[in-house]
Structures are given as C-alpha cells and as structure tokens.
Amino acid sequence: MPVWICATCANHYPEAPSPPEVCVICADERQWVPASGQRWTTAAELAAAGHRGDVREVEPGLLGIGVDPPVAIGQRALLVQTAEGNLLWDPPGYLDEAAVAAVADAGGLRAVTASHPHFYGSMADWSRAFDAEVLLCAADAAWMTHPPERPPRTWSGSLEVMAGVTLVQCGGHFPGSAVVHWAEGAGGAGALLSGDTIFVTPGEDRVTFVRSAPNRLPLPERAVRGVVEAVRPYRFDRIYGGWWKPVLHRDARAVVERSAERYIQWLRGDVPEDT
Numbered sequence: 001m002p003v004w005i006c007a008t009c010a011n012h013y014p015e016a017p018s019p020p021e022v023c024v025i026c027a028d029e030r031q032w033v034p035a036s037g038q039r040w041t042t043a044a045e046l047a048a049a050g051h052r053g054d055v056r057e058v059e060p061g062l063l064g065i066g067v068d069p070p071v072a073i074g075q076r077a078l079l080v081q082t083a084e085g086n087l088l089w090d091p092p093g094y095l096d097e098a099a100v101a102a103v104a105d106a107g108g109l110r111a112v113t114a115s116h117p118h119f120y121g122s123m124a125d126w127s128r129a130f131d132a133e134v135l136l137c138a139a140d141a142a143w144m145t146h147p148p149e150r151p152p153r154t155w156s157g158s159l160e161v162m163a164g165v166t167l168v169q170c171g172g173h174f175p176g177s178a179v180v181h182w183a184e185g186a187g188g189a190g191a192l193l194s195g196d197t198i199f200v201t202p203g204e205d206r207v208t209f210v211r212s213a214p215n216r217l218p219l220p221e222r223a224v225r226g227v228v229e230a231v232r233p234y235r236f237d238r239i240y241g242g243w244w245k246p247v248l249h250r251d252a253r254a255v256v257e258r259s260a261e262r263y264i265q266w267l268r269g270d271v272p273e274d275t
C-alpha cells in the first residue's frame with residue numbers, strides 16, 4: 001500500500017489501498033483543488049516521471065534540498081548544520097535516496113520541521129529515515145496529515161532547537177506560521193528562513209505577507225504587525241523564502257519594517273498618490 005501524495009500540494013496521507021476523498025490542505029481557502037478534480041500520486045510514480053533530489057550548498061552551513069523538476073508547490077528544503085546537530089526545514093513532498101544520502105553526508109538529522117502545513121509534506125518520512133524529532137507549532141498541529149511514527153513535539157511562541165537556531169511563531173498565513181532565526185547565517189549577520197511566512201518578492205528588494213498566495217488573499221493589519229513584532233527581537237540581514245529564488249540578500253530587517261508599513265498604508269487606503 002502506498003503513501004498517498006496530493007499532486008497539488010504534495011502533502012502525504014497514510015498508507016491505504018486507496019487515497020482519501022479530498023486533500024484537506026487543498027480544500028482549505030488558502031490552497032486550491034484543480035478544476036478537473038483532486039489528483040493523487042505516489043513516490044513511485046514521481047520517481048518514474050523523472051523527479052530527482054536536487055542538492056545545492058546555499059551558503060556555508062546551509063544546504064538546499066529541492067526536487068528537479070519541482071513537485072507541486074515546489075519548495076526546496078534548507079538543512080541548517082550546527083555542531084549540535086542539523087535541522088531540516090520545509091521539506092518537499094518527494095525525497096529520494098540522493099537527498100537522504102546528502103543529509104547523511106552532512107551529519108544526519110536531529111529534527112525536521114516546516115514553516116506551515118502546506119510544507120508538512122514528507123516530514124514523517126524524514127523522521128523515519130534518521131529517527132529525527134518532528135517539531136510542530138501547536139496552533140497548526142492538527143493539519144498534520146501523515147503523523148510520524150515517533151510522536152511529534154509541539155511548541156508555541158519560540159523554541160531554540162539548537163544554539164543559535166530558533167523557531168519563531170509569527171502567525172499570519174496560518175496561526176502557527178513560523179520562521180527559523182539562524183544566528184550564524186549570512187556570514188554571522190543572521191538570517192531568517194521564512195517559507196512564505198514572510199514572502200520575498202521577485203525583485204529581491206521587498207517582502208509581502210499573504211493569507212493565500214494562489215488565491216491572492218491579503219492579511220489584516222493586526223496579522224501583518226504580528227509577524228513584524230515576532231521577528232523584531234532578532235538580528236538578521238538576509239531572508240531565504242521557500243524557493244531557491246528569490247532571496248532577500250541584505251538589509252532584511254529594515255526591508256521587513258518598510259514593506260509592512262507600505263502594505264498597511266494600502267490596506268487602510270491611506271496612500272496619497274493613489275488615484
């Protein structure tokens with residue numbers, strides 16, 4: 001019996017003779033179901049279609065693990081490497097032996113987590129491969145569609161997973177939407193790994209905040225302010241979003257503050273040059 005993988009979001013569902021009726025993640029207003037109806041796939045089918053692990057060093061101490069060609073939403077994972085062990089963030093819904101071998105070569109896996117339920121994907125498989133702990137923000141834990149064999153640990157607010165590697169609950173896109181603050185990132189200036197909790201835009205010079213990217217739903221002012229306030233105590237100069245590109249390379253703290261103020265001006269209709 002296969003693990004069923006939603007073809008649209010790549011979240012996993014437990015082994016069963018046939019897939020569930022709906023993907024609860026895609027039936028939610030933040031995602032979407034194809035007009036032709038719910039589609040399911042399996043790891044064997046994705047392998048046969050030519051999908052392969054795509055491993056690249058992003059910066060020293062940070063390994064990117066994507067899939068080529070990308071699967072579903074197309075996020076690439078980030079492996080934060082520390083002397084105390086490694087944390088895998090936002091894994092794609094497909095992992096192959098090459099991806100597992102790359103993580104083993106980099107020192108294995110102590111914990112796996114994701115910014116929000118759209119990227120919970122293959123966490124149970126990664127947990128099993130390395131006996132790694134699955135960390136779930138308590139506010140979103142009920143969205144886990146493929147519970148790992150090893151019981152997950154839930155957290156709220158913030159959690160320092162290893163020295164200098166801290167999960168920060170920001171809310172917004174989901175109540176438990178989180179970022180990783182990596183103190184050693186960006187050459188010691190600090191980096192955020194943000195998934196789409198803080199959404200880096202194509203010009204790599206600003207960020208935005210969304211309830212739903214595919215359905216173009218904005219967030220209310222209080223949620224935008226909540227995200228900004230959650231990351232304000234941390235020192236960071238760079239933001240890695242959920243994909244290989246775009247990356248906000250520098251000056252990220254000021255860019256987050258500036259982008260949020262502009263977003264709120266538009267929410268309020270308080271834009272002098274609006275005609």
Ligand SMILES: [Zn+2]
Nearest residue numbers: 006009023026
């Ligand atoms: Zn789905």
Ligand SMILES: [Zn+2]
Nearest residue numbers: 116118173196
């Ligand atoms: Zn999302």
